[in-house]
Amino acid sequence: MDRSQGRAARPGAGATTEPGGASHRGLQLEEPLLFEQDSPGRSGVDFPAAPTAADRLGGLRRKSGVGLPGLSEPQVIRHFTRLSQKNYAIDAGLYPLGSCTMKHNPRLNEKLARLPGFAELHPLQPMSTVQGALALMDELARWLKTLTGMPAVALSPAAGAHGELCGLVAIRAALEDRGESRKRVLVPESAHGTNPATAAACGFSVESIPADARGRVDLGALRAMLGPDVAALMLTNPNTCGLFENEVVEIAKAVHDAGAFFYCDGANFNAIVGRVRPADFGIDAMHINLHKTFSTPHGGGGPGSGPVVLSAALAAFAPLPYVVHGPDGFRLVEMAEGTAKSFGRLKGFHGQMGMFVRALAYMMSHGRDGLHQAAGDAVLNANYLLARLKGHLTPAFEGPCMHEALFDDRFLKDTGVSTLDFAKAMIDYGYHPMTMYFPLVVHGALLMEPTESENRDSLDRFIAAMRELAARARAGDAAFFHEAPALAPRRRLDETRAARQPVLRWRPPTARRVAE
Amino acid sequence: MRYLAHTEADRRAMLKEIGAPSIESLFRDVPEAAQLRAPLDLPDRMTELEVDRAISALAAKNRSAATMACFLGAGAYRHHVPAAVDHLIQRGEFLTSYTPYQPEIAQGTLQSLFEFQTQVALLTEMEVANAGMYDGSTACVEAVMMANRLTRRQRVVVSGGLHPHYRETIETYGRFGGFTVVSADLDVEGRENLADLIDADTSCVVVQNPSFFGQLRDHQTLGAAARAAGALLVCVVTEAVSLGLVTPPGAMGADIVACEGQSLGNALGFGGPYVGLFATREKFLRQMPGRLVGETVDVENRRGWVLTLSTREQHIRREKATSNICTSSGLCALAFTIHLALLGEVGLARLAEINHALAVGLADRLAAVPGVEVLNNTFFNEFTVRLPLPAAPVVEALAERGILAGVPVSRLYPNRPDLAGLVVVAATETNTKAEMDHYAAALAEVL
Ligand SMILES: Cc1ncc(COP(=O)(O)O)c(C=O)c1O
Numbered sequence: 034m035d036r037s038q039g040r041a042a043r044p045g046a047g048a049t050t051e052p053g054g055a056s057h058r059g060l061q062l063e064e065p066l067l068f069e070q071d072s073p074g075r076s077g078v079d080f081p082a083a084p085t086a087a088d089r090l091g092g093l094r095r096k097s098g099v100g101l102p103g104l105s106e107p108q109v110i111r112h113f114t115r116l117s118q119k120n121y122a123i124d125a126g127l128y129p130l131g132s133c134t135m136k137h138n139p140r141l142n143e144k145l146a147r148l149p150g151f152a153e154l155h156p157l158q159p160m161s162t163v164q165g166a167l168a169l170m171d172e173l174a175r176w177l178k179t180l181t182g183m184p185a186v187a188l189s190p191a192a193g194a195h196g197e198l199c200g201l202v203a204i205r206a207a208l209e210d211r212g213e214s215r216k217r218v219l220v221p222e223s224a225h226g227t228n229p230a231t232a233a234a235c236g237f238s239v240e241s242i243p244a245d246a247r248g249r250v251d252l253g254a255l256r257a258m259l260g261p262d263v264a265a266l267m268l269t270n271p272n273t274c275g276l277f278e279n280e281v282v283e284i285a286k287a288v289h290d291a292g293a294f295f296y297c298d299g300a301n302f303n304a305i306v307g308r309v310r311p312a313d314f315g316i317d318a319m320h321i322n323l324h325k326t327f328s329t330p331h332g333g334g335g336p337g338s339g340p341v342v343l344s345a346a347l348a349a350f351a352p353l354p355y356v357v358h359g360p361d362g363f364r365l366v367e368m369a370e371g372t373a374k375s376f377g378r379l380k381g382f383h384g385q386m387g388m389f390v391r392a393l394a395y396m397m398s399h400g401r402d403g404l405h406q407a408a409g410d411a412v413l414n415a416n417y418l419l420a421r422l423k424g425h426l427t428p429a430f431e432g433p434c435m436h437e438a439l440f441d442d443r444f445l446k447d448t449g450v451s452t453l454d455f456a457k458a459m460i461d462y463g464y465h466p467m468t469m470y471f472p473l474v475v476h477g478a479l480l481m482e483p484t485e486s487e488n489r490d491s492l493d494r495f496i497a498a499m500r501e502l503a504a505r506a507r508a509g510d511a512a513f514f515h516e517a518p519a520l521a522p523r524r525r526l527d528e529t530r531a532a533r534q535p536v537l538r539w540r541p542p543t544a545r546r547v548a549e
Numbered sequence: 550m551r552y553l554a555h556t557e558a559d560r561r562a563m564l565k566e567i568g569a570p571s572i573e574s575l576f577r578d579v580p581e582a583a584q585l586r587a588p589l590d591l592p593d594r595m596t597e598l599e600v601d602r603a604i605s606a607l608a609a610k611n612r613s614a615a616t617m618a619c620f621l622g623a624g625a626y627r628h629h630v631p632a633a634v635d636h637l638i639q640r641g642e643f644l645t646s647y648t649p650y651q652p653e654i655a656q657g658t659l660q661s662l663f664e665f666q667t668q669v670a671l672l673t674e675m676e677v678a679n680a681g682m683y684d685g686s687t688a689c690v691e692a693v694m695m696a697n698r699l700t701r702r703q704r705v706v707v708s709g710g711l712h713p714h715y716r717e718t719i720e721t722y723g724r725f726g727g728f729t730v731v732s733a734d735l736d737v738e739g740r741e742n743l744a745d746l747i748d749a750d751t752s753c754v755v756v757q758n759p760s761f762f763g764q765l766r767d768h769q770t771l772g773a774a775a776r777a778a779g780a781l782l783v784c785v786v787t788e789a790v791s792l793g794l795v796t797p798p799g800a801m802g803a804d805i806v807a808c809e810g811q812s813l814g815n816a817l818g819f820g821g822p823y824v825g826l827f828a829t830r831e832k833f834l835r836q837m838p839g840r841l842v843g844e845t846v847d848v849e850n851r852r853g854w855v856l857t858l859s860t861r862e863q864h865i866r867r868e869k870a871t872s873n874i875c876t877s878s879g880l881c882a883l884a885f886t887i888h889l890a891l892l893g894e895v896g897l898a899r900l901a902e903i904n905h906a907l908a909v910g911l912a913d914r915l916a917a918v919p920g921v922e923v924l925n926n927t928f929f930n931e932f933t934v935r936l937p938l939p940a941a942p943v944v945e946a947l948a949e950r951g952i953l954a955g956v957p958v959s960r961l962y963p964n965r966p967d968l969a970g971l972v973v974v975a976a977t978e979t980n981t982k983a984e985m986d987h988y989a990a991a992l993a994e995v996l
Contacts, residue, residue: 095794120646314580525847
């Protein structure tokens with residue numbers, strides 16, 4: 034049922050009281066669920082007749098239908114095309130989500146990942162038939178090790194958080210190997226939520242380190258917390274305030290002197306790639322989000338890839354599988370062998386190969402010089418924002434910043450406008466909001482990461498919009514902010530209702546009525 | 550560099566605005582000791598054409614399943630993905646958007662994930678599904694940890710028919726996450742009796758259907774035994790297409806379902822990225838890992854979707870979260886949803902029938918080869934055969950003849966010489982009768 038195309042619609046007047054019954058607004062097309070477009074018997078895929086044979090299902094044939102709707106291919110294309118048009122994307126414009134590194138996604142990388150020589154490889158083909166794939170993994174590993182200065186890398190983690198798990202498990206394995214059962218992991222207050230969540234999943238207790246007035250780890254407080262039962266420090270550097278931990282060398286030394294390991298969250302590697310090797314500031318392990326620094330597309334929430342570089346002390350504990358080079362070419366080691374004390378497997382198969390191809394293409398395209406320039410431009414762009422917005426918004430800390438600029442909500446004081454309102458108003462000005470309310474160490478945080486993809490014109494337009502919004506808030510136009518967004522495919526959504534009476538799947542209307 | 554936005558003049562002008570003499574000066578917080586002392590040993594930038602050549606050359610060193618007759622399964626299956634799927638997921642609005650944190654401008658992603666959740670719930674016959682996990686193996690270990698939380702128990706019983714990578718993943722998490730894993734002996738023929746391994750400390754029993762060896766089994770009785778002992782039944786499915794034909798986990802009393810979604814919409818891709826499907830009962834909702842999309846309305850009372858129940862998640866709950874997962878497998882979930890939307894009810898049923906019928910045909914052909922024994926009495930599109938010789942060299946020899954003949958069990962269980970003759974073989978709609986005839990004839994020759 035294609036509800037309302039062809040029905041006259043005027044902004045505002047189009048809204049009906051029936052959820053789901055909203056009208057089109059010009060070419061902003063409403064789109065019902067797939068399940069509301071069912072024509073039983075229709076299919077968008079043709080098949081030959083099934084060969085007839087007695088089944089071998091042993092009586093386990095599915096008895097009830099699945100309940101999937103039937104649509105033709107043109108209907109499906111139209112459905113998802115319309116849905117896509119309700120999304121904002123980096124392809125469409127600046128996407129200043131701090132900590133997320135929404136940079137340009139080169140299409141060459143998409144093309145290469147789809148070469149049948151990669152896309153059509155089964156993970157368990159004979160190794161003699163996948164030498165090119167193993168060579169690519171080996172080459173990616175070489176780049177990652179060289180860029181970080183670390184001796185080993187585990188490629189299999191599926192995303193950043195999975196990489197954190199890999200690193201902390203390696204640390205636990207190393208501690209056990211030396212007969213220690215240290216139980217505490219120290220995590221700065223400003224850390225991303227995955228850090229404490231990961232530490233807890235690995236059986237550690239989590240303790241929060243306070244930040245100092247400069248938005249960095251309070252070295253004195255850290256020293257006081259370190260002790261013989263501390264397993265690791267998890268520190269993001271550059272940190273989530275967009276600042277380089279300028280005492281990181283002392284931090285690493287203090288951690289190592291206490292017999293603990295230094296896990297670095299490398300989500301912000303984009304600021305320093307090609308310029309600073311994390312090995313040189315003393316890390317033991319660090320995940321790298323290929324879907325941030327190395328531009329594999331974020332896809333509306335993944336897939337990602339989170340390789341973890343490891344120090345010599347941790348390398349022996351790296352997960353399975355890993356690639357080695359032997360007399361017959363490359364080989365995947367899938368079972369513990371030799372002196373390696375691998376902690377085992379973190380997931381099925383060998384890692385996010387499709388992301389490896391894209392990331393390597395990105396690295397090769399930039400080269401050593403291009404990565405150095407990219408990090409420099411990312412930092413330049415963030416500092417440009419900071420410099421040109423500082424009289425209008427309130428920077429949380431003194432600059433220079435690294436690849437992202439952090440503001441707090443002091444500039445909104447007494448305006449009746451919150452960070453959330455400000456973010457929603459950005460939408461009406463044609464921008465995706467920045468990261469908000471993260472990190473937790475500053476009040477009403479606004480974290481802006483322009484990335485190196487933005488040119489000066491683009492930044493200037495963004496700056497002008499931010500200044501105008503800030504002025505508008507100060508001029509007392511709170512109503513405008515509270516109403517925002519007015520021009521998006523949806524206005525503010527009722528999140529409380531979504532959580533109080535969760536509706537997490539479609540049900541046929543009759544079933545709905547029965548359930549009510 | 551073609552992806553970078555500035556000219557040197559831009560950079561100079563911007564530095565002037567900032568009041569900094571150089572880009573290097575912006576890095577002044579980097580301590581001396583951490584500064585690069587020697588240039589990195591890496592090549593300089595390359596043109597698009599050069600990169601294309603270099604990486605294509607690596608691709609050309611692989612023999613892809615597309616150029617051979619592929620009978621490989623064991624957790625990853627080669628299916629025909631309609632061209633529309635890849636076209637749609639490459640739309641920049643899907644490909645290059647972030648996790649939908651701003652729902653007003655991410656309704657496309659949110660609605661398609663709501664459709665995904667519905668499809669997964671329907672396929673598995675479960676009440677609720679989340680918006681996806683990394684893959685089947687990590688969905689499986691998350692299911693185990695969820696069962697541990699729900700039962701406040703720390704002992705997990707794992708079937709000998711579970712994919713060995715899944716079992717090893719559970720073992721890793723168990724060793725460091727503090728729970729005990731009791732693994733049953735390998736169960737090639739689907740005869741194990743797991744009920745005997747359940748005790749009062751058991752949080753869950755993990756089974757796979759069809760099993761790693763392809764065997765189908767009704768786990769209803771096992772589920773009842775688990776529940777009688779206060780434990781949960783976790784059902785794993787590695788071949789999502791089987792759900793179009795085989796009794797789904799929900800109809801067997803599963804409490805939590807973890808499924809690999811690769812078969813629908815996603816390429817083999819040498820093992821990833823894939824997407825994990827995760828479903829459970831409504832009453833367990835608050836212990837579920839991962840993102841959930843829920844229906845709501847906007848201020849004009851128009852229907853819309855948001856991420857919801859996020860008080861389970863790491864960004865709110867930090868060390869008390871139900872999982873550490875953040876970035877998941879959104880685009881793979883979208884591909885899954887589009888493929889299943891194209892198939893629809895009749896298409897999925899037909900696809901599953903064809904897979905099964907071709908596998909039956911292949912099993913019969915291989916069973917007719919002297920010395921070869923098919924070990925399954927039941928299966929969907931995958932079964933295990935015993936060869937009279939060690940399987941790995943036979944598989945290598947067949948690869949020379951353009952046939953990817955199956956996964957030798959010795960690749961996954963190198964320490965089990967008794968299983969050295971076993972091969973796990975799959976057939977899908979991509980296999981032709983000619984390929985199957987060729988396989989049987991070539992196998993007869995190399996044995
Ligand atoms: C600082 C930081 N750490 C960790 C993560 C987790 O990475 P992922 O989402 O890839 O799991 C993120 C990103 O979301 C992050 O910004």
